[in-house]
Amino acid sequence: MKKLNKNFWVGIIAALAFYGVVQVLLTTGIFTDVTRSMLLLIGVNIMLAVSLNLITGITGQFSIGHAGFMSVGAYTSAILTLDYNVPFVPAIIAGGLLAAVFGVLIGMPTLRLNGDYLAIATLGFGEIIRIIMLNTEYVGGASGLSGIPAKTTWTMLFLFTLITVVVINNFIGSTHGRACIAIRENEIAAEAMGINTTRYKIIAFTIGALFAGMAGGLSAHTFYVITPGSFNFLKSFEIIVMVVLGGLGSTAGSIVGAVFVTLLYTYLREFPEWRMIIYSIVLILMMIFRPSGLLGKTKFSLGKFGKKEAKANDAISENSAP
Amino acid sequence: MTQSAKTVLLDVKEASRSFGGLKALSEVSLHIDTGELIGLIGPNGAGKTTLFNLLTGVYPPSTGSIILNNESIGGMKPYKINHKGAARTFQNIRLFTSMTVLENVKIAFHQHARHSLFTSMLRLPKHFKGEDEITQKAMDILKIFDLDEQSEEVASNLSYGNQRRLEIARALAAGPKLLLLDEPAAGMNPNETRDLMNLIAWIRKEFDLTILLIEHDMSLVMGVCDRIYVLDRGMLIANGTPTEIRSNPKVIEAYLGQEA
Numbered sequence: 011m012k013k014l015n016k017n018f019w020v021g022i023i024a025a026l027a028f029y030g031v032v033q034v035l036l037t038t039g040i041f042t043d044v045t046r047s048m049l050l051l052i053g054v055n056i057m058l059a060v061s062l063n064l065i066t067g068i069t070g071q072f073s074i075g076h077a078g079f080m081s082v083g084a085y086t087s088a089i090l091t092l093d094y095n096v097p098f099v100p101a102i103i104a105g106g107l108l109a110a111v112f113g114v115l116i117g118m119p120t121l122r123l124n125g126d127y128l129a130i131a132t133l134g135f136g137e138i139i140r141i142i143m144l145n146t147e148y149v150g151g152a153s154g155l156s157g158i159p160a161k162t163t164w165t166m167l168f169l170f171t172l173i174t175v176v177v178i179n180n181f182i183g184s185t186h187g188r189a190c191i192a193i194r195e196n197e198i199a200a201e202a203m204g205i206n207t208t209r210y211k212i213i214a215f216t217i218g219a220l221f222a223g224m225a226g227g228l229s230a231h232t233f234y235v236i237t238p239g240s241f242n243f244l245k246s247f248e249i250i251v252m253v254v255l256g257g258l259g260s261t262a263g264s265i266v267g268a269v270f271v272t273l274l275y276t277y278l279r280e281f282p283e284w285r286m287i288i289y290s291i292v293l294i295l296m297m298i299f300r301p302s303g304l305l306g307k308t309k310f311s312l313g314k315f316g317k318k319e320a321k322a323n324d325a326i327s328e329n330s331a332p
Numbered sequence: 333m334t335q336s337a338k339t340v341l342l343d344v345k346e347a348s349r350s351f352g353g354l355k356a357l358s359e360v361s362l363h364i365d366t367g368e369l370i371g372l373i374g375p376n377g378a379g380k381t382t383l384f385n386l387l388t389g390v391y392p393p394s395t396g397s398i399i400l401n402n403e404s405i406g407g408m409k410p411y412k413i414n415h416k417g418a419a420r421t422f423q424n425i426r427l428f429t430s431m432t433v434l435e436n437v438k439i440a441f442h443q444h445a446r447h448s449l450f451t452s453m454l455r456l457p458k459h460f461k462g463e464d465e466i467t468q469k470a471m472d473i474l475k476i477f478d479l480d481e482q483s484e485e486v487a488s489n490l491s492y493g494n495q496r497r498l499e500i501a502r503a504l505a506a507g508p509k510l511l512l513l514d515e516p517a518a519g520m521n522p523n524e525t526r527d528l529m530n531l532i533a534w535i536r537k538e539f540d541l542t543i544l545l546i547e548h549d550m551s552l553v554m555g556v557c558d559r560i561y562v563l564d565r566g567m568l569i570a571n572g573t574p575t576e577i578r579s580n581p582k583v584i585e586a587y588l589g590q591e592a
């Protein structure tokens with residue numbers, strides 16, 4: 011426990027130092043606007059990856075609809091600041107909360123589904139949100155909303171990102187997070203040991219959606235414009251790539267994955283058609299050389315425990331029912 | 333429902349379960365008094381594990397009722413049945429394989445945790461107190477099972493015998509009144525088996541447990557159980573003390589029939 015606390019403070023101090031250095035480089039003009047928007051995008055993507063990791067990496071629920079939650083947060087907060095003059099921070103939080111409501115709503119019916127079916131249902135959710143926005147005149151239809159005030163400062167973004175990482179990590183490192191990991195590890199055993207698995211899946215989706223929604227709002231107030239197309243399933247896929255690349259189940263991994271993908275994204279800006287190809291190649295290389303992700307916790311490393319695990323699986327296959 | 337001053341903890345009335353056309357259990361009735369250690373035996377495919385699955389809510393009985401501690405639990409969700417006081421182990425070990433030994437046991441204490449989601453997310457003092465409590469209790473259980481020195485080991489790194497013991501430790505951590513053990517000695521050598529049986533007898537006393545034990549090894553069951561139920565092809569064919577069961581012609585036939 012003490013060790014955990016020490017790591018926590020080391021992390022916080024490192025993050026604050028990073029913040030300070032960037033802040034100085036920005037104010038002195040050494041960092042250009044291009045670098046600045048890249049940094050903001052990295053923060054947004056870290057929030058997205060860390061929140062998806064809670065759903066997919068920790069709780070083991072495959073979701074291809076994360077951009078849908080982002081979209082709800084982006085549109086909500088943009089409408090609030092544009093049309094209702096709501097101050098920036100409350101608008102972002104409101105966007106996150108509405109996304110969280112969607113997390114609960116999506117959670118309840120879809121969580122009876124498993125594996126492929128859940129993936130398809132979440133994909134459907136993301137697409138439904140996109141099509142609703144596309145056909146709603148009030149939010150600009152296909153051309154989306156523009157003129158959103160660029161209120162996302164480096165300081166704001168840093169704070170939101172830090173809060174996301176700390177809160178989600180706190181959750182994971184508690185009995186509640188362990189309940190989610192137990193669902194991923196063996197749902198039947200988790201349920202048999204007294205874990206209300208449905209409740210915890212919904213909690214994971216809700217918390218994940220809350221932070222994805224806030225990320226959406228911050229992103230909308232960074233880039234002036236949002237269109238339904240910014241939140242299509244390719245964006246969801248991109249978030250999955252970050253999480254998988256970093257190592258499913260590892261918050262640190264998700265952060266590294268988000269940074270890596272954002273850099274790729276930025277440098278491939280001129281060749282958008284190449285992006286998906288490069289993502290795919292990177293994923294394939296990873297499957298071959300580092301199957302547990304860039305930072306996959308040694309704990310979850312397949313190489314080390316693969317043999318023992320295979321044995322345990324043999325035992326299970328001898329009788330498919332519990 | 334008075335069974336001569338004893339209290340009935342588990343009362344199964346004509347419970348049946350079919351899978352498609354297969355009748356895995358037909359109208360099984362049995363009862364267990366508080367404090368008893370009951371054996372459940374029968375040839376392969378007799379329906380023993382299916383009965384456990386009904387008792388723990390993995391699936392509901394097709395017909396019939398299950399009463400635990402004067403409350404009907406037939407068709408209740410597994411986690412609720414666990415909260416009501418029935419915990420189990422699995423015939424094919426189901427540990428949380430990439431979690432540590434300690435974390436595996438901590439999961440069972442989750443239901444008793446008093447710190448909320450929010451105190452944990454904000455790391456309020458109550459969170460640390462609650463987590464420390466869970467860690468302490470989990471270590472206490474691990475000590476009983478001689479697993480405390482391996483508490484930080486990943487569960488899948490344990491030997492087969494220790495994985496089985498960890499499953500029992502985990503079930504015990506949930507704080508059950510009724511402990512259901514599905515072939516806990518399977519795959520263990522005679523020494524390990526003997527130690528395990530002594531341990532089961534000991535925790536039974538120490539934790540005031542009622543135990544239902546599925547076991548293939550006849551001599552083992554005969555040695556420790558107060559009473560034995562015998563299942564064959566989904567039907568209850570005998571019920572009695574070990575001596576009665578040993579000489580019951582139906583039981584002998586069921587077991588001989590299996591070998592033929």
Ligand SMILES: Nc1ncnc2c1ncn2[C@@H]1O[C@H](COP(=O)(O)OP(=O)(O)OP(=O)(O)O)[C@@H](O)[C@H]1O
Nearest residue numbers: 331351356374375376377378379380381382383423
């Ligand atoms: N979920 C299921 N779906 C279909 N059939 C099942 C299911 N569970 C069990 N069965 C069938 O029900 C019958 C009883 O199985 P069960 O596992 O209860 O036997 P058992 O007495 O535990 O046997 P063993 O000693 O081999 O463990 C078997 O024929 C089995 O194939």
Ligand SMILES: [Mg+2]
Nearest residue numbers: 380381382423
């Ligand atoms: Mg069985």
